[in-house]
Amino acid sequence: MNRLVEYGSVEAIPYYNCSWRSFSDWEKTGVKKPWFGYPLILFGVLIELLYIPIIYIIFKTRLIRHPCYKIIVCLAMVDMSATCCSCLITGPLLVVGAVFCMYPRFTYIAGGFALNTWCMACAATLSLFTNRIISIGFREYAGVIEKKLAYSSIAFVLFYGFYIDYFTPTLAYNSDIMAWLPDPLSEEKPSPEAAAMYKNTIQAWNNWIFVTCMFILFSAYFMMVKRLAKGQKTKASKAVSSILKAYNRSYHGSDTKKPIF
Template sequence: MDNACYKLMFFIGILDMLALFISALETGILGIIGAVYCDYPLLIYTSGALGMILWFAETSAEMLLAINRCMELLRPQLAHAIFSVNKLRCLFALLICYGFAVAMFTKPLLFSGIYFSWFFNPYVGYTDDFEEIYSNTLHTVHNSFIIFGLSTIYITFLQVVIVSLFNSSCALIYISMQFVRISKIYIIVGTYSWVFSHGCPPLVYLLLNQRIRNDCVNFGHAIFRFLRNDNNNSVSNGQNAMAWMIPNYAGNNARNRNNINVPDQ
């Protein structure tokens, strides 16, 4: 974890796991019951705001990771100076603050059971928002930047091209969903793209990065050795206790037999 790249990926992984609770688990539950904003306004509004926080922070962290990878190849000394431990902590804090600012001062995503997805328009399926009353301009600008930024930076890296593909496709679909009437299959693809954008990076890294695979194997071996040693220590302690108890038990029995008064015949 000394490498800034791994710190960034660890940070992204935490955001991805949190986002999956909304993009996958909650979306599935709300879709099954056919919920709309009017049914659970507080839950859907809060979840949409949290989803925005995690999306903006995670995709921004992906951009930082892309910049870090390129700088490590072109200017490694500059990369080490910019992505030092203290500066990374400040960058992580800024990304979280950026996500919170977006959620607080712009419109959040709202779930619609009609289309099984999240929209800015709470009346989607009933009233079209061609006048863009419920549009979120910052969301559109951010997603557009993610599409072109990630695609341009990551074009030389196969594993990150795959990761950026899910993020970029999700960003493009959700931009389209806010401005044009689209088919249900397109919406479903957008929902799955959101899930995959948070769920696929670990699989891609494991499949295509030998060092990460080795680290995971070593980590698994370390856990196995720890559990085995802990189990051996427990067995050894139990054996020592039994070894101490048996002689004492035998000695006590011998003393008890000597103290028994045998009656006269």
Template sequence: MIMTPALRRHSCYKIMIALAMVDIMVIPINAILSGVFLLLGISYCNCPTLVYVVGCAALALWTGACALCSILALNRCTDLLCNNFHKKIFNGSKIYLWLLFVFLYMAYFFFFTNPLLFSALYSAWFFDPFVGISDQPDVGFDNMPHLVNNITAVVILVVLDSTLFLRIIRKIPIAKERVGHIRTQVTLQVALIGTLAIVAAVIYIIMQYISTPYSVIVVGQLAWQAGHGAASFVYFGMNNSIRRAIKRVFWDIIPPKNRAVVATVSRHT
């Protein structure tokens, strides 16, 4: 629904579309394949090629999502706090330069860094293929660019999301207008999605370097899954523009002779 022309002309929705594409590609990995690997007891040692390739994709998509969430938060902050600066860096074709950067960033992690490897023992992804054999993870397999990515994403999202929340709580003057209400809605959505990314990023940093309780690892894995899977529910639940677009699509599907019945039922429910 966010690909409708009316929404697509806004730079924030272009970023949301890119983020949605990443979500669609990563959910089969971090949710479905992770579940299959867990049920079958698959780890790097007994299926190295498959786990390696899937891990490369998982890492690239995760870092791409971090970059997109950070850019989206920056987009909302500049739109609310300094609209002229926002237009200079996001309007027109400039948004595509941001998206090109994200694509190259993902390609770097896919081809040039150590991949994440699934551990059936912990139901999550680690850089150490022998995790669980010793008391502490082997940092010799760590991925420093991934560490930098997660720390940077956490810092950016905490700062920008906190700024967004404070701005909303203070009830900015433009929030009384319709345009301001729409901006506030989109900003809240961005902050909620960013919060899930922060939780996943922090836990995934900790568990790569420190012996972490299984329950905390599971929370990190679920936060990673929710960060990608919850976006559609957040958009649908909090974004009036997307809800209206969905209604229009389904309204066009309903045969004309049945529309009066649907409208009557809607008024009485």
């Protein structure tokens, strides 16, 4: 987004100039897919409507007091924004068969929004998982850590989203490929300079870090839950054993003949 502020318009940004073709020519490069676009819009509306009662219940039942639910609400808001982009924006673009150069300004801004919500969702998901691991693995310190972690996580998610949206290259939608791409496919001849302009190293690192951390956190969570379940099973076995022993003692004690004087 900083490039849009710096250059004043999308067409003025280097390697985003679509003026070498007319609108009708660019329109021919897209593919209209209403059979996919309209269901995507309806699906997005349904998902957005489902989030509303969920968030309402969290506040109504005062679950929002718990740190993990603060992160859950943050993640829900991010997911609603991501759904807006992936369904309510992408759907109409599929219906009209849009490519970047048909609506460059709108697509440029929407692409930044799409990338922003994806990276924010990654950060919020990792924060929520970390919160749950601390709650299970460090229960004696959870009360002190969880609340601070929740607020710091939400602050980080918001800051990270702003950074991604403002300081990193955007994405461009292409209806033919049905994907948001770093390359707007606006150049007559591809060049290394253009590829460098579109390259988003931060997004690549975000994806690798997210996948790696999720694998590590999933593994740690699995081991903790397994150990916790094993401990609960051992306690339950001991409790059952104690009950059976007590029952046996009382049963045999009642059968003992008392001496007759």
